[in-house]
Amino acid sequence: MDSEELLDIVERIESGATKREKSDRPAVHVPVDRLLSAMRRLRNYQWLSFDMLVTHTAIDWPDDNRFELVYLLYSTVHGHLLERPQ
Amino acid sequence: MTVTIRTLNELLQPSHLPAHPLATQEYFVNMGPQHPISHGSLRLVLRLDGETVKEVIPVPGFVHRGVEKMCESLTPRQIVPYTDRLDYLSAFMNNWAITRVVETAAGIESNERIETIRTLMSELQRIQSHALWWGVTGMDLGAFTAFLYGFREREVISEIFEETVGARLTMNYIQPGGVMYDIHPNFVKRVKDVMAYMKPIIDEYDTLLSGNVILQERCRNIGILSPEKAIALGCTGPVLRASGVPYDLRKMENYGVYNKVDFNVVVGAVGDCWDRYYVRMQEMRESIRIVEQLIDSIPEGPTMTLRYNLPIEMPEGTYYSQVETARGVFGAFLVAEGKSEKPYPLHFRSPNYNNLWSVTALAPGWRVADIIAILSSLDLVIPDIDR
Amino acid sequence: MGLITETLPAVIEKFPGGSLIVTSMDYAINCSRANSLWPLTFGTKCCAIEMLMATGAAHQDLSRFGAEVARASVRQADLMVIAGAIVKKMAPRMRMLYEQMAEPRYVIATGACAVSGGPFMYNSYSIVRGADEVIPVDVYVPGCPPRPEAFFWGLLALQKMIKEGESVRRPGIRRKPVMAALPNGMTAADVRAEIQRELEQDNVIDVEKEAESKPWAAKVKEWIRKSSSIS
Ligand code: SF4
Numbered sequence: 001m002d003s004e005e006l007l008d009i010v011e012r013i014e015s016g017a018t019k020r021e022k023s024d025r026p027a028v029h030v031p032v033d034r035l036l037s038a039m040r041r042l043r044n045y046q047w048l049s050f051d052m053l054v055t056h057t058a059i060d061w062p063d064d065n066r067f068e069l070v071y072l073l074y075s076t077v078h079g080h081l082l083e084r085p086q
Numbered sequence: 087m088t089v090t091i092r093t094l095n096e097l098l099q100p101s102h103l104p105a106h107p108l109a110t111q112e113y114f115v116n117m118g119p120q121h122p123i124s125h126g127s128l129r130l131v132l133r134l135d136g137e138t139v140k141e142v143i144p145v146p147g148f149v150h151r152g153v154e155k156m157c158e159s160l161t162p163r164q165i166v167p168y169t170d171r172l173d174y175l176s177a178f179m180n181n182w183a184i185t186r187v188v189e190t191a192a193g194i195e196s197n198e199r200i201e202t203i204r205t206l207m208s209e210l211q212r213i214q215s216h217a218l219w220w221g222v223t224g225m226d227l228g229a230f231t232a233f234l235y236g237f238r239e240r241e242v243i244s245e246i247f248e249e250t251v252g253a254r255l256t257m258n259y260i261q262p263g264g265v266m267y268d269i270h271p272n273f274v275k276r277v278k279d280v281m282a283y284m285k286p287i288i289d290e291y292d293t294l295l296s297g298n299v300i301l302q303e304r305c306r307n308i309g310i311l312s313p314e315k316a317i318a319l320g321c322t323g324p325v326l327r328a329s330g331v332p333y334d335l336r337k338m339e340n341y342g343v344y345n346k347v348d349f350n351v352v353v354g355a356v357g358d359c360w361d362r363y364y365v366r367m368q369e370m371r372e373s374i375r376i377v378e379q380l381i382d383s384i385p386e387g388p389t390m391t392l393r394y395n396l397p398i399e400m401p402e403g404t405y406y407s408q409v410e411t412a413r414g415v416f417g418a419f420l421v422a423e424g425k426s427e428k429p430y431p432l433h434f435r436s437p438n439y440n441n442l443w444s445v446t447a448l449a450p451g452w453r454v455a456d457i458i459a460i461l462s463s464l465d466l467v468i469p470d471i472d473r
Numbered sequence: 474m475g476l477i478t479e480t481l482p483a484v485i486e487k488f489p490g491g492s493l494i495v496t497s498m499d500y501a502i503n504c505s506r507a508n509s510l511w512p513l514t515f516g517t518k519c520c521a522i523e524m525l526m527a528t529g530a531a532h533q534d535l536s537r538f539g540a541e542v543a544r545a546s547v548r549q550a551d552l553m554v555i556a557g558a559i560v561k562k563m564a565p566r567m568r569m570l571y572e573q574m575a576e577p578r579y580v581i582a583t584g585a586c587a588v589s590g591g592p593f594m595y596n597s598y599s600i601v602r603g604a605d606e607v608i609p610v611d612v613y614v615p616g617c618p619p620r621p622e623a624f625f626w627g628l629l630a631l632q633k634m635i636k637e638g639e640s641v642r643r644p645g646i647r648r649k650p651v652m653a654a655l656p657n658g659m660t661a662a663d664v665r666a667e668i669q670r671e672l673e674q675d676n677v678i679d680v681e682k683e684a685e686s687k688p689w690a691a692k693v694k695e696w697i698r699k700s701s702s703i704s
Contacts, residue, residue: 022401022402022403022404023403023404023405024190024191024403024404024405024406025406027404051317051318052317052318052320053320054320054408054415054417054435055320055417055419055433055435057419057431057433059404059421059430059431060431070404070419070433072406072417072419072435076317076331076333119563119566120515120545120547120566120570121545122514122545125516125521126516126517126518126521126557127517127563127566147562148517148560148562148563148566149517149518149557149558149560149563150560150562150599151558151560151593151597151599151600152597152598152599152600153593153597155596155597155598156593156595156596156597159596160596167592168592170519171518171519171592174518174519174522175522218522218526221530222526233526233529233530234530234531236530237526237527237530237531237532238530238531238532240527240530241527241530241532254523254618254620255519255522255523255618256519256617256618468517468518469517469518469519469557469558
């Protein structure tokens, strides 16, 4: 599974998710109210199974007056990595 | 979505008070921050019932220097030496992680020779780090002789590093665009000698400590970490592999020249302290194999593809890269603004931080003395936790 | 016959089949203190590996200087080797550990971090810039990390300090701290040779020869001759 394919799938399962530009890994934006359900699905869908949270951090954008939380998910079953800023 | 945050004060309330004067009462014991087992300053608060551990509350932060914040005012080349000082026993690998993220961001090419040297150095350091860990584990569990043996081999490998790099501990060797210096003319011969010397040494380690009854009794079936739990906690490295998850970035991430060499990923079966012990012993053997395959065929080429005085320009975007250090996945998450050389935020994903929290899942139900075995099988480096 | 020497302020009484040393209490105690330091295992960071672990192992071997019994409890230690950075959260704990140590107590600050904050001196919001902001330091050993040999250099400096100065009755009063940096152009081999020399010197003390070489040897002889003539 290459990164474009992965991105396609993630965008399809989660309404409101948009592709995140300017990232070296496949990444999607998820609005904060959809976060929990999105995370659950990503973990539970067998062909995704992102079971490990590699790290999570935050970026402060003072110009836009917002925080961006970044979750890096990894699947130990399939071996793919996804970055999900939201 | 709600998140409950409990302060340390709240955590330190006993969960039940004795109803009867003869009833047992819970009490708290403070382990650290100055404790010989923690190899640094780590505080653990143990909630005990008699001698049984009910709960472990790690309180990190005694070596927090704010490295990530400091990095925001430094250029990539200046950041590299600071990564040495996180997990100082895997200094090469930490250098490599930040180098990789800068190289992907700035699109810097490296060549075969550079990658081979980087791989060789990292594997040598993995052997060194595991040898040191082996000695210290022996000391923690009551065998001081192991300490002397482990450090004997550490010195041998340190001398190789000293010849090429000029440092024994804080290397600052792997740089964006290449490596700091070319390898010393003696390097190849010395490494070969040392590898020939190390092979029987690992067997000697086995005869010296692995079969020891006390070590076996203190490690076998103590602190069992199930694979699901290990993944959920984000443990990586030998801790995760000992639980039976064959997760090794050297196979998965395709960096360095690991795809050219033949080596096995060592996994454990049970996930107890003994598995964590033995996975590391086998990893030393695998690392020796990797070094032996590479040492004869270091390709020719330049060792630095970038001019030192040129700024490294990173286009706007977020970048993440990770490498497998001796303790697990060390990653660097970098956000570049495209305006200056300096990263906007830089976040380090350090393996020890996640491995530390596995002690909260491992320790309950075991005795106080088992905490020692569990902690030393996790192989924690405290400055990497606190950063 | 008795002898008083400068390096060894002692009187040696010769007996048939042996001799008896009469010396000052201060000297004897200082000498024993200097040669039986018990360091505290207080390592916070990278330097701990080099300073406390590598030196304790066989290759460097701290026990040649009588300081290998590293103790985890402050109550059993009299030398605090600050190996690594001290941050604001740790500083009060370090002060507490220092105050729990029995007097006389000595402090060696090893590594740039403990000397001045080192690599974290600029830009860091949590570092204590030098351990001497919190506790008094006797010997500074710079380096990042210092080589084990450099640490020995610092330890030798401390031992010299203890042997020379500080009376037993006033243990709290100490001399100015010293910077035990290796002189420029000094290599590890030089340090090893120096250590070797020191060790040999310590082991072989020819008291009578030392005394003969002193400028005031004649005066002492005169004094001894007089005192023996009185009795
Ligand atoms: S002086 Fe250098 S080696 Fe020593 S603790 Fe500080 S950063 Fe680490």
